[in-house]
Amino acid sequence: MSFKVVPISPEHIDKVVEVHIRAFPDFFLTFLGPRFLREFYGSFLKDPTGIGFVAEDAQTSDILGAVVGPVTPQGYFKRLLKRRWWAFCRAAAGAVLRRPATAKRLFRAVFYRGEAPPGPPRALLSSIAVAPEAQRRGVGRALVGRWVEEARRRGAGGCFLTTDADNNDKVNAFYQGLGWKVESTYTTPEGRCMNRYVLDLSADTYMRGT
Numbered sequence: 001m002s003f004k005v006v007p008i009s010p011e012h013i014d015k016v017v018e019v020h021i022r023a024f025p026d027f028f029l030t031f032l033g034p035r036f037l038r039e040f041y042g043s044f045l046k047d048p049t050g051i052g053f054v055a056e057d058a059q060t061s062d063i064l065g066a067v068v069g070p071v072t073p074q075g076y077f078k079r080l081l082k083r084r085w086w087a088f089c090r091a092a093a094g095a096v097l098r099r100p101a102t103a104k105r106l107f108r109a110v111f112y113r114g115e116a117p118p119g120p121p122r123a124l125l126s127s128i129a130v131a132p133e134a135q136r137r138g139v140g141r142a143l144v145g146r147w148v149e150e151a152r153r154r155g156a157g158g159c160f161l162t163t164d165a166d167n168n169d170k171v172n173a174f175y176q177g178l179g180w181k182v183e184s185t186y187t188t189p190e191g192r193c194m195n196r197y198v199l200d201l202s203a204d205t206y207m208r209g210t
Contacts (some may be wrong), residue, residue: 002057002058002059002074002140003055003056003057003058003064003134003142004055004056004058005054005056005142005143005146006054006056007052007053007054008044008045008052008053008054008068010045012054012063012066013041013042013061014038014046014144015054015063016041016063016066016129017034017037017038017041018063019058019063019064019065019066019129019130019131020037020041020066020127020129021034021115021116022035022131022132022133023065023129023131023135024129024159025129026044029127031197035173040127041066041127043130044068044069044070044084047070047076047079049057049070049072049076050068050069050070050071050076051068051069051070051071051072051123051147051150051151051154052067052068052147052158053066053067053101053143053146053147053150054066054143055130055134055139055142055143062128063131064126064131064136064139065128065129065130065131065139065140065143066128066129066132066143067125067128067129067143067146067147068126068127068128068147069123069125069126069127069147069151069159070122070123070124070126071123071150071151071154071155072121072123072156073116073123073124074116074121074123075194076124082165084162088193089176093117094203095155111180117160117177117183117184117196117198119158119198119200120156120157120158120161120200121156121158121162122156122157122158122160123151123154123156123159123163124159124160125144125147125157125159125160125161126161127129128140128143128144128147130143133205136166140174141174141178145178148201151201152201156201157200157201158198158199158200158201159180159195159198159199159201160183160196160198160199161180161196161197162173162194162195162196162197163175163194163195163197164193164194164195165185165193165194165195166192166193172195175197176207178199179199180198180199181197181198182195182196183196183197183198184196
């Protein structure tokens with residue numbers, strides 16, 4: 001599959017949302033709906049610390065995947081909520097009305113990724129989504145590689161992310177294959193067991209995806 005990785009732009013957001021929904025049909029963010037996802041992915045264009053890239057099909061320009069996250073997560077989501085709280089509330093209103101019990105976990109599920117690990121300041125990889133037909137073709141690897149290189153260029157000493165520890169072997173193997181290390185494991189208030197991964201950018205051990 002021939003594709004190119006380019007910085008995310010406002011014109012990409014609707015297609016990125018479609019990819020996310022197809023990649024994660026049963027996940028909580030998808031349940032919150034397209035409007036919420038548009039706010040979420042669009043937020044990384046509105047803050048100077050946001051990093052985002054998309055993979056485009058070289059022939060059709062279709063969006064095959066996207067990756068986003070802030071280079072300095074400390075304060076990022078607080079600023080986002082202060083600036084756009086009303087838009088997120090409006091976008092999530094339908095999901096909350098359909099399932100009122102989701103209100104308590106709404107913003108924790110979206111904006112909380114565990115405390116930053118000890119050590120140098122690290123960028124947070126918040127979300128990566130790859131279209132089902134493009135998976136296992138190097139798209140995810142290229143997206144993560146480009147995102148990490150941009151975090152490095154902006155001065156991050158490392159990166160971190162969280163993902164499910166249980167029933168998630170392919171994803172965990174994917175990050176481990178790229179050199180990410182499990183730094184800790186914790187359980188969310190909803191009972192999900194999560195792995196927190198870190199990638200030290202001070203060493204040239206990262207397997208670049210580009």
